Amino acid sequence: MARNFKPYMITQFQSFIHTLDLKRKINHIQIHHTWEPRKSDYKGESTIASMWRYHTETRGWQDIGQHFTVAPDGLIWDGRSLEKDPAGITGYNRGGIMFEMIGNFDQGEETLEGEQLDAIIAAVRVLLLKFNLSTNDIVFHREHSAKTCPGTGITRGWFLNEVKNRKIMELNPNSYDNADQWKRIAIDWLYEEGLISAEDWKDNINKGLPLWAEALVLKRIYDKAKA
Template sequence: MRTINKIIIHCSATPECRDVSPEEVTRWHVEERGWSDVGYHFIITIDGVVHSGRPIERQGAHAKGHNSDSIGVCYIGGMDSEMKSAKDTRTYEQKESLVNLICELKDTYGGTVYGHRDFSNKECPSFDATKEYENISNRY
């Protein structure tokens, strides 16, 4: 098993209230980008269901320069309805699922929680994940 030092939170950069399936995200990565698989290890749909993506044993493709020691988690959403600006569109169910998943991953693998924006010049995941989840990061 690879060493995990980071849990990196992402958004799909899709408009609020538009449900996007994990299969569609996989298609974007495989067919449109030519990757071998979806880049994220987990995808959380707007109903809060956590879907498995790339197996954790395999390095992700979600944060350039930080994939070898991280787990990538993506929630569907992150943009306003007109796709003009980043917006924290997480539903109550997504927020609950994110906390539960992060706690489970921390229990199993350890690591610190970050947002993609901490490693990239992007607004992803449309909120400050490092600050929001610092209590989870620090309690282990």
């Protein structure tokens, strides 16, 4: 049976988490890397679906192991129900929320940087605030396993310093001045409705929709109505 997955931009992820009402007690945040697939293997939702198939069909789990997957392009894909513990660290899953970062971040391999780094740091900050946790509650897979996960190229000290100090895009859309508010709301809506792509969203979110994009949206609405 096929399974669909939903992507979030950082501000969308923040809004989703802030409105969340979980029955399950959250006491830590798990950080993992996929190792495989690598960043260079990423092909959008099909990559997430492949992981889901591996977890459910090969490993026999009820669902994909992680709650969220952070992609190289900065999208945060949903996964396992947040009311269920992750399948991440044997014997240490109770109360956890699990992030899987696509890539092999062992030394000499790929690098956690750019939009992907912004996304994981922003997402972790949102969860720390939501569940009243501290950076001491961030857990690397390798702390309870012989694995290198989330990669020998990522030290705990560096990662926690990024969580505390990294400057990233403003998380709160309400902090934008009034002249920009309508712009962000409209562009977010167009993306959520599938009328513009993630690439279009990134292109336009801080500069407003140019005329070509408005024409493209109208054409896609027309095409949908004809279908």
